[in-house]
Amino acid sequence: MKPFLFVLALLLSLTASFLGAQAPEPPSILVTRQLAEREGLAVGDLVRLAADARGERARTFRIAGTYEPTPNPLRLGLVPREVRLHLPDLLALTRDPDTPAGTERVSSVNVALVDPAEARRFAQDVNARTPGVFARRAAGAAGMGSIFVVLERFHYAIAAVTIAAATVFLLALTIMLVDERRETVGVLRLIGLPARRILVQVLLEGLFIAAAGALFGLALAAAAEGLINRFFQWRYDTALVFVRVTPRVAALSVAIAVPLGAVATVAASWALLRRRALRLARR
Amino acid sequence: MSDAVVAAQRISRVFPMPAGPVVAVCDVTLTVAAGEHIAIRGPSGCGKSTLLHMLGCVDAPSSGTLVFDRRDVSTLDDRARSLLRLRHIGFVFQRFFLLPMLTAAENVELPQAEAGAPKRERRARSLELLAYVGLGARADHRPAQLSGGEMQRVAIARALANRPRLLLADEPTGELDQTTGEQVAALLDRVNADGTALVIVTHDPVLASRARRVLTMRDGRIDHEAAR
Ligand SMILES: Nc1ncnc2c1ncn2[C@@H]1O[C@H](COP(=O)(O)OP(=O)(O)O)[C@@H](O)[C@H]1O
Ligand SMILES: [Mg+2]
Numbered sequence: 389m390k391p392f393l394f395v396l397a398l399l400l401s402l403t404a405s406f407l408g409a410q411a412p413e414p415p416s417i418l419v420t421r422q423l424a425e426r427e428g429l430a431v432g433d434l435v436r437l438a439a440d441a442r443g444e445r446a447r448t449f450r451i452a453g454t455y456e457p458t459p460n461p462l463r464l465g466l467v468p469r470e471v472r473l474h475l476p477d478l479l480a481l482t483r484d485p486d487t488p489a490g491t492e493r494v495s496s497v498n499v500a501l502v503d504p505a506e507a508r509r510f511a512q513d514v515n516a517r518t519p520g521v522f523a524r525r526a527a528g529a530a531g532m533g534s535i536f537v538v539l540e541r542f543h544y545a546i547a548a549v550t551i552a553a554a555t556v557f558l559l560a561l562t563i564m565l566v567d568e569r570r571e572t573v574g575v576l577r578l579i580g581l582p583a584r585r586i587l588v589q590v591l592l593e594g595l596f597i598a599a600a601g602a603l604f605g606l607a608l609a610a611a612a613e614g615l616i617n618r619f620f621q622w623r624y625d626t627a628l629v630f631v632r633v634t635p636r637v638a639a640l641s642v643a644i645a646v647p648l649g650a651v652a653t654v655a656a657s658w659a660l661l662r663r664r665a666l667r668l669a670r671r
Numbered sequence: 672m673s674d675a676v677v678a679a680q681r682i683s684r685v686f687p688m689p690a691g692p693v694v695a696v697c698d699v700t701l702t703v704a705a706g707e708h709i710a711i712r713g714p715s716g717c718g719k720s721t722l723l724h725m726l727g728c729v730d731a732p733s734s735g736t737l738v739f740d741r742r743d744v745s746t747l748d749d750r751a752r753s754l755l756r757l758r759h760i761g762f763v764f765q766r767f768f769l770l771p772m773l774t775a776a777e778n779v780e781l782p783q784a785e786a787g788a789p790k791r792e793r794r795a796r797s798l799e800l801l802a803y804v805g806l807g808a809r810a811d812h813r814p815a816q817l818s819g820g821e822m823q824r825v826a827i828a829r830a831l832a833n834r835p836r837l838l839l840a841d842e843p844t845g846e847l848d849q850t851t852g853e854q855v856a857a858l859l860d861r862v863n864a865d866g867t868a869l870v871i872v873t874h875d876p877v878l879a880s881r882a883r884r885v886l887t888m889r890d891g892r893i894d895h896e897a898a899r
Contacts, residue, residue, distance in 0.1 A: 580754060585785075
């Protein structure tokens, strides 16, 4: 566990003040990049932090660096005014004046794991080793998870509607395309191409067009991904990733688009081929 | 004139329509011998095209028997009938029906490709056929770059691509002016003289008079036959 593990989001009464050289070197802190930008803070600056809004019992710290906070989609658009302190400094800052050092009560501590999947095992381990400490997976993470479940369902709903609408559009388009080729198909039938032969040809074309379309869509999505992310990251000043075309998403799109395109083409052609070639010769 | 290319025995074609069945062809018996030259005349709507389509295995008779090359056509499925058309029958229509995205040579190559001819062979055959119809210099032109008469000549070259035994032409000069029409007629004569049986549907008496047998149709029947 690294020293800067403990995160406190404070409502800060913050005064960036320049104090002359003091005997003891003030403790170091990290501030978020956004906070540093907003308040014009630089590494090496001295700041005074207090645990309460009136700024009572403020202490002086030296900014040792800035950090990019873990993006939180629930706090989009809010400037993350956060600092990271060493645990003893945090305790000193928040301790009741009547409480002697070393006797503070800490009701809970958040621990971030390198591998979040380890959480359950880690909690069991802690519970087994340290009686009186109750470790569990953070409720916050679970809450966030449920937000994402809702988002994901929302995405599925949008995807379903989009696919349904696109299918109708696709079918209309292929019917138009096939209709345009009515004469060609008629000529091929008169020359002596069996209906099945033409259908296979049309199917292959449909597959090719659908595959090309899917690839084009993926290229478009990949290009849009960068633009959308860059725009919203700029707009909300966050490192949050908004759009991500993963290999799984890409594969799924192709797996849906290609058969759909082929089926639409064949469905559209079927009606045309069932009609007799004679129709053409009659016109 | 030896064996029959196609023999129709009392064939009829009835179109069931909402307002009642339409008898387009009624009880026609006709044999086209190898190398023959037949013209079918008659007023519009008398059933000429319908008869031609049955002879060309595009449409099937409602009754009667049709034997093409000793095979009873009614027993063949779509695939077999398609292949029969592909290999043994050439069609020429009033409205040329060339594929607009293909060049003249490619239009002529298409039936050969479908019949399985190797690439080099069919290219050579296409050029030879285009030269035969007088369009050797236009092989790489698309239909849109050709005149009506030239398109019809390409269509004739395409119809001959697989060396058919029978060439069927439905009003082949219908969309052409007189001079071009005569050129196309002369070309068809030459095709026939070179051994392909030819059946031409036309209401042009001059074109009809080039044939050795002239059938006149009325109300779906062969009304009259004249030989020359
Ligand atoms: N596919 C069809 N459906 C209904 N009626 C048809 C069809 N084809 C032809 N007919 C009818 O059959 C008759 C003969 O048509 P057709 O063979 O085209 O005559 P022609 O070629 O001599 O002008 C006409 O009355 C026509 O309306
Ligand atoms: Mg007609």
